[in-house]
Amino acid sequence: MRIGFAVPQFGPFADPDRTATMCAALETLGCHSLWAADRLLAPIIPPEGYISGKPMPLQYGTHLDPLLALTVAATVTERVRLGSSTLNALWQPPLLLARSLTTLDLISHGRLDVGLGLGWMREEYTAAGVPWQARGARLEETLDVLDAVWQSDPVVHAGSLWRIPESTILPKPQQRPRPPVLLGGFTPPALERVGRRADGWLGASMPLSYFQGLWAVAAKAAERAGRDPAGLRRVFRVNAEITASGADAAEAFQRGTVRQVCDHLRLMCTADNDEVLVDLQLTTDSPQRFLELAAAFLAELVEPVSAV
Template sequence: MRVGLHALGIGDGARPEVIRAVAVAAEAHGFARLWCGEHVVLVDEPDSRYPYSADGRIAVPADADWLDPLLALGFAAAVTSRIELATGVLLLPEHNPVVVAKQAATLDVLSAGRFGLGVGVGWSAEEFAALGVPFAARGRRTDEYLAAIRILWADDPASFAGEFTRFDAIRVNPKPLRGARLPVLVGGNGDAALRRAAALADGWYGFNVPVADIPARVAVLADACARRGRALGDLTVAVAPSDATPEDLPGLAAAGVTELVVVAAPPAAPGEAATWVAELARRWIRPGG
């Protein structure tokens, strides 16, 4: 099973010297991919419920540094050469899809084809309001934006007419190195996200999922794939469990998980990053060895 690391972009992980140290060490110690998430806006007392914790509250303080994930991964790409990179996740309906298509293709080219676009629909009504984007219909908006982005990656010139975006005979270059085959992963733990992954994407990213719930979530994804004439094996199944131990890895692999994502906060001192990453690798990539 591949092992990814979700550690960059927030707090101490937003500092360039820490990003450099963690990225270099993660590549050296065999991590498959670096993940970086997004929030443009946080508020001190949100009314919106955070869906990835039991108490409905996000653990990141509202005043913490939180880097733009595409820019942060671009920095990580510049100091590495092999490790893959992914947004985990970019909140797609908050963005202009033409701009996202351009940014993703740019990062893919600069990283020599190492980038995967992980997207989600978002959960914070306050964030959408601050950006001037309707919170309602964000799922439909996400689906349409993904279709438009695929066309922008594939066609030159490209045209699209939808409910939320339209363009006619435009040229958006560069194209990703794999064109429209640049991997798209859908984040979210609910059935709608799993159906979206099966219908529109190349993989699923489940975040903070209890280990006991993962087989059932993967089974829903497999059923959604079958209804679309796809096999589960056609998709990347990446999961960041909330409570996993290395002893859970065989069972997760048997359930269909192809990438375990370790979520951890890096040390504040860049000089400690290599030892920190090495310990994570010993625990998760080479358990017992």
């Protein structure tokens, strides 16, 4: 199992100097990866589709740009993989997205994992001036453009949404044939796309029965496409709410002691290339506490569990 953490970029952590210091410290602790998230705004009125009409966490109203936050992380680290979980792929034209991601892969000397998703908040699409409808089709063509830019020379693309005349587009990413592309999502169409097109899935810690049903969709789609499902990576995000005492076992996929949350993550991570992504920005505002909890997760997940 690989262990990664969220890049500190929200709320009180939305300070480039603090982000840099904490990313360097997280690499020193021994994590495998660092992942930046993507938010544009936090509506005052609870947005459509959010949890039971609850207001969004205030932290999401203060944020750093994910690719620039990853650039900061790249300049202060040497070893860890750097990923986006998830970058909302449709908020900019795919050619511009390809240029930014190529540059970041070069800055990080080939350490970039490209995590893309569609997002879930209609209000952000409205604010960005991007159509909410036909998002799946737009993502499919976005992936086509990225592949063309990264793997072809010269580059040409003729699609229903974007056209690129035969062109020179250099440099290419350091990783060849391209950086790994992981896709997020929690619907059957999203998991079908993971199995058919992606290098892996950006999932989340969730009840096992729900997880197994979703993953079966990706596995079957991979097989239909002539791909080996065992070759797909899985990265499970947990927005951990850490409690001092034990929580209800039914909530352990996201809430409880460090041991409880890790016990559930161990149940989900059954393949050698599975990875957990622990986001601690909603459970503490303190950089010191963030790093203490990160060390606790690493100790729990890397070292053998002692007999009780």
